[in-house]
Amino acid sequence: MCQLLGMNCNTPTDIVFSFEGFRRRGGLTDHHADGFGIGFFEGRGVRLFHDDKPSAHSPVADLIRAYQIKSENVIAHIRKATQGQTSLANTHPFMREMWGEYWLFAHNGHLKNFFPEIGQYYHAVGNTDSERAFCYMLEQLRTRFPERPDTDALFEAVKELTKEIREYGLFNFMMSNGDYLFAHASTLLHYIVRKAPFGEAHLLDDDVSIDFAAVTTPNDKVAVIATLPLTANEQWSQLAVDELVMFYQGDIVRRDRPEPPVYMGTEEGLEIARAVGVSV
Numbered sequence: 001m002c003q004l005l006g007m008n009c010n011t012p013t014d015i016v017f018s019f020e021g022f023r024r025r026g027g028l029t030d031h032h033a034d035g036f037g038i039g040f041f042e043g044r045g046v047r048l049f050h051d052d053k054p055s056a057h058s059p060v061a062d063l064i065r066a067y068q069i070k071s072e073n074v075i076a077h078i079r080k081a082t083q084g085q086t087s088l089a090n091t092h093p094f095m096r097e098m099w100g101e102y103w104l105f106a107h108n109g110h111l112k113n114f115f116p117e118i119g120q121y122y123h124a125v126g127n128t129d130s131e132r133a134f135c136y137m138l139e140q141l142r143t144r145f146p147e148r149p150d151t152d153a154l155f156e157a158v159k160e161l162t163k164e165i166r167e168y169g170l171f172n173f174m175m176s177n178g179d180y181l182f183a184h185a186s187t188l189l190h191y192i193v194r195k196a197p198f199g200e201a202h203l204l205d206d207d208v209s210i211d212f213a214a215v216t217t218p219n220d221k222v223a224v225i226a227t228l229p230l231t232a233n234e235q236w237s238q239l240a241v242d243e244l245v246m247f248y249q250g251d252i253v254r255r256d257r258p259e260p261p262v263y264m265g266t267e268e269g270l271e272i273a274r275a276v277g278v279s280v
Helices: 016-023 059-067 129-144 151-168 266-275
Strands: 003-014 036-042 045-051 070-078 094-098 101-111 169-176 180-185 190-195 200-202 209-211 221-226 243-248 251-256
Touching: 003 016, 003 101, 003 169, 003 180, 003 243, 016 059, 016 070, 016 221, 036 101, 045 059, 045 101, 070 101, 070 169, 094 129, 101 129, 129 151, 129 169, 151 169, 151 180, 151 243, 151 251, 180 221, 221 251
Parallel strands: none
Antiparallel strands: 003 070, 003 221, 036 045, 036 070, 094 101, 101 169, 169 180, 180 243, 190 221, 200 209, 243 251
């Protein structure tokens, strides 16, 4: 199953620590070896890096580590191909323009027989269900709203589209326009919000620790979202099955969670993925 990583902050922050653990899952501590990508919002612009090689051994990933880019919103993805061949065109995150701003999207799961009509504005370049879903969502949003709507209307529209698309299968995804970051769980998605008082964190996938108190200010707030927790000594929270949240400046500001909430164990989530044909 592909791996997702996101970050939403109230101040430009580097993701090097989390990315170092995350990238090792692409061919070293796990076998997601069909490429990776990461996108950083910087103001109205985006730095976007893709490679169709395993992230654990990729020179592109080495460049990202050396760059130490700071951003308020980041989306990264390690691919284990289910639909579509291994190629740069099929590598997440995908990027499109809407309402005069860039949007990034990455998906983990499997949408069976999801072939919506080709839209007027957005066409898939590759042949993944993920890119088709992204294009469909943007097409519907742009058709409904000629200009970017207010936050509540945007969240409600994304919620409706998410419910529609997840009827086709597993739809864990992240999507961001550089201000907000949407995250939805069909199975497994975890998050942590780091804020003062900051402490030390130790990666699960590498023998590396960091003292966040030494590299932050008391006003910093950083939300990190990942398919599975990245650190061993911090308390991560889990999104419920079919829960959609919107992060803004390091906080969850909107959420749609079924009641009563259902939380899925790691092995259960992987077994469900296998059952619908997802490579895990």
